[in-house]
Amino acid sequence: HVVGWHIARKETTQAYKDLLSKIPPPQLVVCDGGTGFASARRACWKTTRVQRCLFHVFCNIKSYTSTKSKSPAGRELYRLAKQLLAVKTTIDRDKWIVDFYTWTKKYEDFLAEKTLTDTGKYADTHERLVKARNLLIRLIKKGEMFTFLE
Structure with missing residues (x-):
């Protein structure tokens, strides 16, 4: 199910930070490796483990x-x-x-x-x-x- 969403013009670090700040950090996140998400995840979800898709x-x-x-x-x-x-x-x-x-x-x-x-x-x-x-x-x-x- 959807745990949060955010409308953004581009997939920037700030846009991802705006989204991730609304969601409690999960134990694990699966991601595609985009740099904006990676930077935001490190800033917002410091303890979350990563699984690259x-x-x-x-x-x-x-x-x-x-x-x-x-x-x-x-x-x-x-x-x-x-x-x-x-x-x-x-x-x-x-x-x-x-x-x-x-x-x-x-x-x-x-x-x-x-x-x-x-x-x-x-x-x-x-x-x-x-x-x-x-x-x-x-x-x-x-x-x-x-x-x-x-």
Whole structure:
């Protein structure tokens, strides 16, 4: 059921603060990872645990890899992202994390490749895969991917 609502022109930190200030802090919140909500949650609901919506995480990874990646690394990461949606137990979680870190090790050199840009600076050759990897590492370290299993 609806516990509160607030009309806002944009999903800003202040708009979320206005909404969250009307609602008692829950033990757990599932969110999509938007920055406005994250800032407001930290300000208003200091003790509330976070579960990132795994479908949104999957969509983030899919946008970085595409469904028809040309590289084996991209295809494997997309496959891992799909498997994320099937995680239902701590055993599934542990296997998924091991599989992900196995992927990061397997493609460590590939993901470290740099390209000299037109401006004379070096950039990640496989920037989108690096961003996808970094997102998953960050979520795992923050403990926001599998909170629902605790």
